[in-house]
Amino acid sequence: MTAHPKPVLLPRLRTLMIMLLALVLPVALSGTAAADGGKSSRTWTVQVGSESSDQAIQGMSFLPRNIYINAGDEVTWEANSAEIHTVTFLAAGQTIESTQPFNPFSPLYVSKQGGTSYDGHSYYNSGVMSNVSNSGFAEVSSYTLKFPDAGDFTYYCLVHGAGQKGIVHVRAKGTEYPFTQEQYNNRVERAERAIIRDGYKQWSEAREQADDNTVFAGADDGVAMVMRFIEPKVVIHVGEKVSFVNNGMGAPHTVTFGAEPANPLPPLGDPTNYTGGQLNSGILLPGATFTVTFNKAGVYDYICALHDYMGMVGKVVVEE
Ligand SMILES: [Cu+2]
Numbered sequence: 001m002t003a004h005p006k007p008v009l010l011p012r013l014r015t016l017m018i019m020l021l022a023l024v025l026p027v028a029l030s031g032t033a034a035a036d037g038g039k040s041s042r043t044w045t046v047q048v049g050s051e052s053s054d055q056a057i058q059g060m061s062f063l064p065r066n067i068y069i070n071a072g073d074e075v076t077w078e079a080n081s082a083e084i085h086t087v088t089f090l091a092a093g094q095t096i097e098s099t100q101p102f103n104p105f106s107p108l109y110v111s112k113q114g115g116t117s118y119d120g121h122s123y124y125n126s127g128v129m130s131n132v133s134n135s136g137f138a139e140v141s142s143y144t145l146k147f148p149d150a151g152d153f154t155y156y157c158l159v160h161g162a163g164q165k166g167i168v169h170v171r172a173k174g175t176e177y178p179f180t181q182e183q184y185n186n187r188v189e190r191a192e193r194a195i196i197r198d199g200y201k202q203w204s205e206a207r208e209q210a211d212d213n214t215v216f217a218g219a220d221d222g223v224a225m226v227m228r229f230i231e232p233k234v235v236i237h238v239g240e241k242v243s244f245v246n247n248g249m250g251a252p253h254t255v256t257f258g259a260e261p262a263n264p265l266p267p268l269g270d271p272t273n274y275t276g277g278q279l280n281s282g283i284l285l286p287g288a289t290f291t292v293t294f295n296k297a298g299v300y301d302y303i304c305a306l307h308d309y310m311g312m313v314g315k316v317v318v319e320e
Helices: 011-032 181-209
Strands: 043-051 057-063 066-070 074-079 142-146 151-157 161-171 214-220 224-230 233-237 241-245 289-293 298-303 313-319
Touching (some): 043 066, 043 181, 057 181
Antiparallel strands (some): 057 224, 074 142, 298 313
């Protein structure tokens, strides 16, 4: 989970992709945009997550949250953020609470489960979705399911639990669609902008409360999440403490000094007497605080082992 710059398409590759799109689009449009009274099957698109361009703000939502389709249509979920998510339809009788917390070591959580046509009652999972290749998982960038039968089908993100859900409303073949994909897309863009605004607001509020002895490990209101330490760099003196506070509502973080452990979930080292080397808070859940006493002068880099690849890293400078 080391930090790498976000991959950028080479200009020539981008041109090639536009040319390919030009070839593919007329075919795709003939199946999706025709005014056919909803008789032919369509493919609809839902965005999984959202983010600011620097990846600092991550949105925990499926957009649009509700989509109205007809029996026989398909939905494609597209990974739209560096933060990981899943698209998961639970088995009949299974609750989202029973799946929590997310288990990063279980294939039931991280790998694709179920077929390509939704049967209305079995467990279907996209696997871990992300728009970057350095999240530490073998990511899926898109996931498509066909919905042959009418019904209202709720799905969740296994990473973010009950707070992140969406509903696919499948109506009988031939029902008039209430919205076009373009109308959904316009709403999605507005919702994304609102999430990012919300994130920057929380970020500046946390900044006002932060000082050299108080660092906020992210900030979030359950939907917009700031994937940064606030402030990331502090300067203290030998013998002083720094408290890392997770004031959020949904996102777990870690505070990890020294070499990143293979499994960053359990705590490691003695935070009451830190003089360098490995020290890990373990999973710092919302509401938790991790306090470290620095007993030796030096410059200590630290990371959130879950979100360092988005830029969630910091530095403690300890002076004599
Ligand atoms: Cu984090």
